[in-house]
Amino acid sequence: DVVVAQDGSGDYTSVKEAIDAAPSDRTSPWLIYIKAGKYQGHLEIAKPYIHLIGEDAESVIISDDRVSGDNDLGKPVYSPTDGATVYVTGDNFYATGISFENEYGITAQDGPQALALCTYSDRAILNRCKLRSYQDTYLTSNKTGRRHFLNECFIEGAVDYIYGAGDVFFNKCTLYNTRKSGGYIVAPNHKKEEKWGYVFDHCVIDGNADVEGLYFGRPWHDSPKTVFLYTTCKVPVYAKGWYFTMGGIPEIWADYKTVDAYGDPVDVSLRNDYYYYYEGETIIDESTGQPKKDENGVTMKENKIEGYAKNSLTDEEAAAYTIENVMSGSDDWDPAIMTESVEAPSGLKIEGKTLSWEASKYVICYVVKKNGSTIGFVKADAAELVYEDELMQSGDEYTVQGVSEYGMLSELSEVVKADVSGIETLDLPDYIAYRNGDEIVVRNIPESATVSAYSLTGTVLAREKVSEGTFRISTVQPCIIRIVSEKKTSVFKML
Structure with a gap:
């Protein structure tokens, strides 16, 4: 529908301008194509059906450097939503081929909170995106039952870098831990009525080569629910699996058929199932006048809350964690079909200075690239699938991508190289x-x-x-x- 390009070759030069100009009452996707560039500044997306289509996550970066915790850095303290680089409240949000970054977290490799993304909406999809920071990279939701689907995404951090509520399905994602001393991947606060919680299916846990070990997560508040299915651990996870205390008692914290970097099964017999935390007034040690600590070094308070969490799954239980079951809800939402790739265009050829190709199925338009950069678009219902480039020079390399109705990009077509050596040289009169x-x-x-x-x-x-x-x-x-x-x-x- 519109194109964002920093060089002025699109409809807008910033993502914010494109979103501000988008319709507010859409009931179908509004596709915003974003050309390569680093787009700086906090971004709020309240409109529904905004689909952000980046060229790819390596070249399209949306970045800011706000923090959301007390600090001695001289930086303003924002709320988590205002501090997030991108804050989404509009339902049916979709992003593909984009890096969402908090520059402070990436550069400092230290706290406080520095969010890259916060999605408080329902039916949000991230496809082949990158989320990068250090502490609290991704806040998933603030309400029960809101659904998010992440497909083949890369999520980076060290401390509680995926946290919040909602039913969230992570499909074939990479979770990258940056801290040598380890950290915590998740810190959920699901209510008891949350049906599924966080589901990680066929994901990879990776990180700094020197990582000593890390925990799947720790219980932020309430009754967290998280399962890891068919996980490959390229860096070590502690034998206990889950950290024992924070501010809640998990309902289910389990992993199923986890393997190490070599594909060998991981021993899960020592996985933690007992959790506790304290509430109320801090207990003071009369002999020292300092807060009293328990045998684990946790500051003691007047009330100790204890409980147990389910820490394993049977084959039958694991089989229930499908995309359809977790995501469909009462409206039969199917995010998987929205991340299916269309076929790459074929039959590319150049005649003179005109590029042509054969039609692909289920495509609404085509992206034309020259030497790796997007130069134009052709509608799928055009009379001819051709693109004329009067600036074509010998050696220029061209590719074409198909685009689905949701904005999913196909793989690149084969490369065709231009040869215009036989075309007459143009001259310049006295303009x-x-x-x-x-x-x-x-x-x-x-x-x-x-x-x-x-x-x-x-x-x-x-x-x-x-x-x-x-x-x-x-x-x-x-x-x-x-x-x-x-x-x-x-x-x-x-x-």
Whole structure:
């Protein structure tokens, strides 16, 4: 629907502008394609059906550096929602091919809280995204029953870096621990009525090569529920599996058929099932005047809350944790189908300076790339699946991707390389071309000539038939100007 590009070759230069301009009452996806770049600043998404489609998570980064805890850094203290780089409350949110980062957490590798993402909405999908920080990277939800689906995502942190509530399914994700002394992956606070909690299916636990060991999680509040199914541990998880205290008693904290980096089964016989925490006034040791600590070094208070959690699953119990069961709810929501890739375009060829290809199934449009950068789009229902690039040079490499109705990108097509050695060289008459502030002006253009302006990557910025000899375009970026008249074609660069 719209394109974001920092170089001005899209409809907007920032993600915030594109979201601000999006409809507020959508009942179907509004696709925002984001070209490569690092987009800085806090972002709030309250509108429904916003689909953010990044070129890929390596090149499209949404970043901020706010913190949400007391600090002596001289930084303002934000609430977790205002401190998160991206805060989502609009239902049916979808993101693919994007890195959500909190720069403070990544750089400092220390607390306090520094959230990359907070999704308080229902029916949120993250597909092939990266979430990066250190403490509290991802806050999943604040209410029972809200559903999130993460598919093939990379989530990085060290301390409670996935926390909150909701039914959240992590499918084939990588959980990357950055701290040598280990840490805690999850810190949930599910209510008892939460049906499923956190489900990690066929995920990989990885991290710093020097990690001594880590815990699956610790119980933040209430009655947390978390299961790890078919997990591969590339770094060691402590034999107890789960840390014994924080502020709640888990209902179910279990892992099933966990294997190590070599694919060998992990011994789960020592997994923790007993948890406790304290409430009330702190007990003071009369002999020292200091807070009294128990045998585990935990500060004692007047009330000790104890309990047990289910710490294992039978084959039958594990089999119930499917995407359909966990995510469908009362509205039969199916996030898996929204992350299915469409087939890559085939049959690419170049004739002259025109690229063409064969149609793919279930595609609404195609993304055209030149030397790795997006230069244009072609609708699937176009009369011909072709893209003309007048700036094509020998050696340029072209690929095409298909796009599903949800914004899921196909794999890249095969690469085709341009050879324009047999095409006539273009010449340059005596046009008058200059900059006037933020505007490019070209005069002395022949009557009825067509003028096109391109970004340096080949994206069309403007095209018009000139009737009065003058062409204007508002842009501060360098441009390629192409003028086609009856007698000749001319191309030149305006810096």
